[in-house]
Amino acid sequence: MKRRKRINPKDDARFYITAESDKVGLDIKYIDAVKGRGIFASVPFEKGDFLLEYRGDLISKRERERRQRIYHDLLKVFMFEFHFNGKLWCVDAATENESLGRLVNDDHINPNAKIKYLTVQGKPHLCLFAVRDISPGEEITYNYGDSDWPWRCKGLDDEMAPQMCGTTNPPSTTDELTTENKCIHTAVSHPNQTSPELSPLAKVGECQKHCLVCATVFS
Numbered sequence: 001m002k003r004r005k006r007i008n009p010k011d012d013a014r015f016y017i018t019a020e021s022d023k024v025g026l027d028i029k030y031i032d033a034v035k036g037r038g039i040f041a042s043v044p045f046e047k048g049d050f051l052l053e054y055r056g057d058l059i060s061k062r063e064r065e066r067r068q069r070i071y072h073d074l075l076k077v078f079m080f081e082f083h084f085n086g087k088l089w090c091v092d093a094a095t096e097n098e099s100l101g102r103l104v105n106d107d108h109i110n111p112n113a114k115i116k117y118l119t120v121q122g123k124p125h126l127c128l129f130a131v132r133d134i135s136p137g138e139e140i141t142y143n144y145g146d147s148d149w150p151w152r153c154k155g156l157d158d159e160m161a162p163q164m165c166g167t168t169n170p171p172s173t174t175d176e177l178t179t180e181n182k183c184i185h186t187a188v189s190h191p192n193q194t195s196p197e198l199s200p201l202a203k204v205g206e207c208q209k210h211c212l213v214c215a216t217v218f219s
């Protein structure tokens with residue numbers, strides 16, 4: 001069988017950065033009410049291949065702080081911070097658009113991609129590269145980094161979830177909560193969701209004991 005000629009991954013990345021577009025062979029799919037959407041390969045990728053750019057506004061630390069003050073928690077997760085040339089920068093991908101990079105989910109155990117930055121015309125661009133061969137149908141994932149991401153709590157039963165999650169956002173202590181309480185995941189729908197399964201009503205139904213995302217307890 002004839003092997004396809006491999007494009008140099010950095011050149012490939014520069015091409016898509018300059019074109020401000022995503023490559024064919026990656027699709028958005030709705031996964032479930034907790035994870036929301038994700039990005040899936042529809043063609044095979046080889047280890048080292050460029051996959052996607054995490055496209056958004058490149059902003060300074062100061063501007064990031066300003067936006068963080070006004071953003072809802074659900075938007076803050078789209079802010080990717082990184083060091084470049086001795087300074088803290090951020091790519092803010094909170095704006096819902098056609099870009100696929102902003103929809104790639106976290107996997108800190110067995111990710112198949114890694115983010116690296118590439119400089120184009122003096123500006124850093126965050127790019128995802130495959131860290132192993134990827135088959136069609138696989139979800140693209142990378143490690144979001146060390147943090148108490150609520151979804152990383154594993155194997156919890158209903159009683160243990162609030163203690164073990166250790167999240168402070170929103171409050172996880174039951175005494176601050178009343179029957180009126182709703183966590184952010186139930187009070188509002190996920191930003192720009194298009195799938196009916198993600199409606200606030202469906203999420204309230206799933207959160208009857210505790211929210212799967214943040215472990216807020218409902219009485």
Ligand SMILES: C[S@@+](CC[C@H](N)C(=O)[O-])C[C@H]1O[C@@H](n2cnc3c(N)ncnc32)[C@H](O)[C@@H]1O
Nearest residue numbers: 034035036037038077078102103104105106151
């Ligand atoms: C940058 S967004 C990724 C796209 C998101 N799935 C969506 O549909 O908009 C990050 C959010 O995705 C969800 N997420 C990412 N990785 C996850 C995982 N491994 N398990 C559950 N939820 C995850 C969390 O809600 C997180 O706040």
